[in-house]
Amino acid sequence: PIALDKVPVWTSTPGHSGKKPKFKRNESLDQKISLFRGDITKLEIDAIVNAANKTLQGGGGVDGAIHRVAGPLLKAECAELRGCETGEAKITGGYGLPAKYVIHTVGPIVLGEVGEEERDRLRDCYHHSLEKATENNLRTVAFPCISTGVYGYPPDLAVHVALETVRKYLDEHHSKLDRVIFCVFLPTDEVLYLNNLPLYFPPG
Numbered sequence: 001p002i003a004l005d006k007v008p009v010w011t012s013t014p015g016h017s018g019k020k021p022k023f024k025r026n027e028s029l030d031q032k033i034s035l036f037r038g039d040i041t042k043l044e045i046d047a048i049v050n051a052a053n054k055t056l057q058g059g060g061g062v063d064g065a066i067h068r069v070a071g072p073l074l075k076a077e078c079a080e081l082r083g084c085e086t087g088e089a090k091i092t093g094g095y096g097l098p099a100k101y102v103i104h105t106v107g108p109i110v111l112g113e114v115g116e117e118e119r120d121r122l123r124d125c126y127h128h129s130l131e132k133a134t135e136n137n138l139r140t141v142a143f144p145c146i147s148t149g150v151y152g153y154p155p156d157l158a159v160h161v162a163l164e165t166v167r168k169y170l171d172e173h174h175s176k177l178d179r180v181i182f183c184v185f186l187p188t189d190e191v192l193y194l195n196n197l198p199l200y201f202p203p204g
C-alpha cells in the first residue's frame, strides 16, 4: 500500500504551460491536489473511485483491478446495489483494498464524436463521486481517468472535464476535502494532466 503522505502534493510553477489559466488561483486549494501515476488499488486513502459499468459486477481495466484486490465481498455488496446509471455514483466498502471505501461511477460510452450528452455525463461522474465522498465525511479521494479506456472518451478532452469539475466542486466545498488525487495509469495521460493542471489550479 502507498500511504497518502508518500504522494506528493502538486504545485503549479508559474509560466509552466504558457497557456492562459481558465481559473484564478484559489489559495484554499493549495496542498489539496495530487497527480499520481500508478495503480489506484495501492492507495491508502478514504476512497478510490471506480470507473465501473452499469452492472457493478466488475469488468476489465481499472474495474477489474479493483475487484481483484478487494475480493468477493465487494462483488456481494455491489450486487445489492442493483446497478448504477451513467453519471451516477454509489459507495461500498473497500474490503481487501487499502482504501476504506470505493465510489463506483459509470462513465459515458463514446461512439464517434463527443457530444454535449457525453460531456455532461462525464461531469456528473466527477461531481456525484465528490458528493458521495463529502456526504460520507470522506476527506481524501482518488480518481482514475473515467471513460478514457474501453469506453472511448478521448483522453485529451476528458482531462478538461475532470479538472474543471473537480476545481468547481472544490471552490464550493474545499473545507470538506483535504486531498483529491488524479490517478493516471498511462504515461500519455500523465503528460496531459501535467500540461493542463496549471490552467485549472494556477499559481498565485
Ligand code: ADP
Residues within 6 Å of the ligand: 038, 039, 040, 041, 051, 052, 060, 061, 062, 063, 065, 107, 144, 145, 146, 147, 148, 149, 150, 151, 152, 183, 184, 185, 186, 189
Ligand atoms: P472505462 O471503461 O471507464 O473507459 P477503463 O478501466 O477501461 O475504464 O479505463 C479507464 C482508465 O483507467 C484508463 O486510463 C486505464 O489506463 C486506467 N487504468 C487501468 N487500470 C488501472 C489501475 N489499476 N489503476 C489506475 N488506473 C487504471
